[in-house]
Amino acid sequence: xxxxxxxxxxxxxxxxxxxxxxxxxxxxxxxxxxxxxxxxxxxxxxxxxxxxxxxxxxxxxxxxxxxxxxxxxxxxxxxxxxxxxxxxxxxxxxxxxxxxxxxxxxxxxxxxxxxxxxxxxxxxxxxxxxxxxxxxxxxxxxxxxxxxxxxxxxxxxxxxxxxxxxxxxxxxxxxxxxxxxxxxxxxxxxxxxxxxxxxxxxxxxxxxxxxxxxxxxxxxxxxxxxxxxxxxxxxxxxxxxxxxxxxxxxxxxxxxxxxxxxxxxxxxxxxxxxxxxxxxxxxxxxxxxxxxxxxxxxxxxxxxxxxxxxxxxxxxxxxxxxxxxxxxxxxxxxxxxxxxxxxxxxxxxxxxxxxxxxxxxxxxxxxxxxxxxxxxxxxxxx
Numbered sequence: 001x002x003x004x005x006x007x008x009x010x011x012x013x014x015x016x017x018x019x020x021x022x023x024x025x026x027x028x029x030x031x032x033x034x035x036x037x038x039x040x041x042x043x044x045x046x047x048x049x050x051x052x053x054x055x056x057x058x059x060x061x062x063x064x065x066x067x068x069x070x071x072x073x074x075x076x077x078x079x080x081x082x083x084x085x086x087x088x089x090x091x092x093x094x095x096x097x098x099x100x101x102x103x104x105x106x107x108x109x110x111x112x113x114x115x116x117x118x119x120x121x122x123x124x125x126x127x128x129x130x131x132x133x134x135x136x137x138x139x140x141x142x143x144x145x146x147x148x149x150x151x152x153x154x155x156x157x158x159x160x161x162x163x164x165x166x167x168x169x170x171x172x173x174x175x176x177x178x179x180x181x182x183x184x185x186x187x188x189x190x191x192x193x194x195x196x197x198x199x200x201x202x203x204x205x206x207x208x209x210x211x212x213x214x215x216x217x218x219x220x221x222x223x224x225x226x227x228x229x230x231x232x233x234x235x236x237x238x239x240x241x242x243x244x245x246x247x248x249x250x251x252x253x254x255x256x257x258x259x260x261x262x263x264x265x266x267x268x269x270x271x272x273x274x275x276x277x278x279x280x281x282x283x284x285x286x287x288x289x290x291x292x293x294x295x296x297x298x299x300x301x302x303x304x305x306x307x308x309x310x311x312x313x314x315x316x317x318x319x320x321x322x323x324x325x326x327x328x329x330x331x332x333x334x335x336x337x338x339x340x341x342x343x344x345x346x347x348x349x350x351x352x353x354x355x356x357x358x359x360x361x362x363x364x365x366x367x368x369x370x371x372x373x374x375x376x377x378x379x380x381x382x
Contacts, residue, residue, distance in 0.1 A: 005151065007033050009319050010141050011122070011158040012129035012167055014038065016305055017291025017312035018160030019113035023063065024316030026120035030323055033123045033152065035143050036114065038107075046186035047106035048226060048272060050219050051076070051204065051302040054101045059309055069112055074103040074220055080253070082207045084356040088253055090203075103204070104305070105220040125152075132157045132167045132287060139286050141167075156319045157287045160312065163273055165293040171284055177276030177350075178368060180298055183238045183269045184226035186219075187262040206300075207253045210360045211235075213300070214254045223262065225254065228274055228299065233365055244269040274299055276350070282339055283318070283332045290315035295339050297346055300353055307342055314338055 011022040014036025022034040052070070060066040077100055079091040118124050127145040141152040159167040165174060204217040212229030225248055227238060237243030245266045249255035277296045282289050291308040294315075318335045322328050354369040361370055 005153060007031050007123075007152060007154040008323050009033075009156040009158060010035060010129070010139075010152050010154040011160055012141070013158075013160030013162060013291070013293070014114045014124075015110055015160060015162060015291055015308065016113055017293075017308040017315070018158065019110065019117045020063065020309055020312030021158045021160060021290055021316035021319070022117040022122040023113070023120050024313055025320055026117060026122040028316075028320040028324075030320060031123075032121070033125050033154075034114065034117055035125045035127055035129050035141075035152075037126060037128045038111070046219070046221060046224065047110070048182060048184050048224065049299065049304050050104045050106055050217060050224060052102045052104055052109075052305050053302060056101075056306050056309055059313065063116075063313065065113070065116060069109065069116075070102050070104075072108060072220060073105060074218060076101045076103050076217075077203055079204045079206060081205075082253055083213070083353075084208070084358065086252070086359075088205075088207075103217050103219045108220070125150075129157075129159075129161065129166055131170070134286060155286065155323060158315055158319060159287060159289040159293045160291045160315075162292045163277060163296055165277075165279060165289060167287060168279055168289040168293055171287060172282075172289070173280045175278050175280065177278075177298065179230050179232075180228055180273075180275040181231050181234065182226050182228050182272045182274040182299065183234065183244060184224060184272065185241075185244060185267050185269045186222045186224055187258070187266065188222040205253055205257055207251055208357050208359070209251060210363050210365070212365050214248065214251055215299075216248075216254050216257050223257070225258070226299075230365055230368070238269060239271075241266045241268050276346070278343055281332075282336055283315075285328070288315050288318060288332070288335065295343055295346075298350055301346060301350065303346065311339065311342075 008030040009025050009032045011018045011034045014034055018034060022032050025032040060069050080088050081091055082088045127143040129141055130144050131142045133140040138153055138155045139157050141154055141157055143150045143152060157167055159165060204215060206215045211233050214227050216223060216225045238247055276298050279289050279294045282294045290311045297304050314335055318331045321331050360366045
């Protein structure tokens with residue numbers, strides 16, 4: 001085994017949480033690798049989870065990633081919401097102490113963070129972490145690459161593999177909030193709409209419907225349109241380009257945001273899990289979970305990226321402290337307290353948000369979310 005295969009820490013996953021964790025560890029002087037397998041470029045390549053609240057600005061400044069990290073992205077000016085009422089209400093950012101947030105090109109944002117980690121000294125490795133074996137001092141991490149499986153040795157592993165939680169799920173319990181899924185498309189940005197004006201509406205539009213809810217938002221690479229529902233309630237026609245577009249056009253407000261260019265040759269919708277997930281515990285002997293691997297949210301919250309950035313920074317700091325000789329138990333306890341606080345606030349706000357939509361309370365989607373909710377820390381075990 002060469003010296004390049006032995007690390008202080010290996011971060012599995014190159015999203016915001018993983019990249020920031022690797023960045024923090026590299027800046028702490030640790031020999032760290034970040035294992036990631038980014039998707040191949042495609043004409044309609046995109047990643048949902050595009051809203052970054054303005055509250056991220058202080059952390060990005062602390063990480064010396066400001067303003068370059070958000071410079072190419074669109075400034076959001078608020079939301080239009082039809083929720084609990086057929087009327088579309090405007091929710092601006094005037095009362096936000098940090099001002100307006102951003103609508104991101106996620107692929108570009110994530111790539112920027114990975115490059116910042118690399119520039120700080122983190123070693124990028126292409127592949128996918130599939131397992132971590134505790135076989136004595138440290139871990140043996142198995143990475144699947146194009147031509148076989150590679151073994152890495154590390155004292156600590158950070159699981160930032162997203163909702164898959166590839167490493168952590170073997171060591172912890174995951175509890176699922178519900179079965180929410182998202183069908184989504186990226187409609188490439190048109191230079192001009194049918195009336196000769198560019199599509200400049202940067203506000204997100206959210207619209208509740210009997211079987212779930214829709215949202216659309218403009219990003220630097222195009223307009224994302226998404227429908228959120230439960231798998232057993234999803235219309236099979238949503239899986240086809242024309243069926244998805246037809247359903248979007250039947251809404252009261254979402255379809256009105258589409259331009260003539262959006263209506264020609266729409267891409268096939270993609271499907272993603274979108275329900276809340278919570279890991280228990282968030283870390284243990286030689287491992288820690290960050291981002292969606294530890295705690296993931298219903299996208300209605302618009303807090304996923306912000307929490308991933310904070311969680312990644314705290315996970316990186318926790319591992320750096322342990323590598324420097326700090327006792328792991330109190331370090332992990334502090335990390336747990338942080339994520340538990342985030343989770344508690346999320347559960348409360350999620351319940352309050354869904355409770356405000358009462359127009360279809362007798363229908364399955366809304367009935368499920370209006371029922372008595374599990375206490376904090378409980379939920380369906382995966």
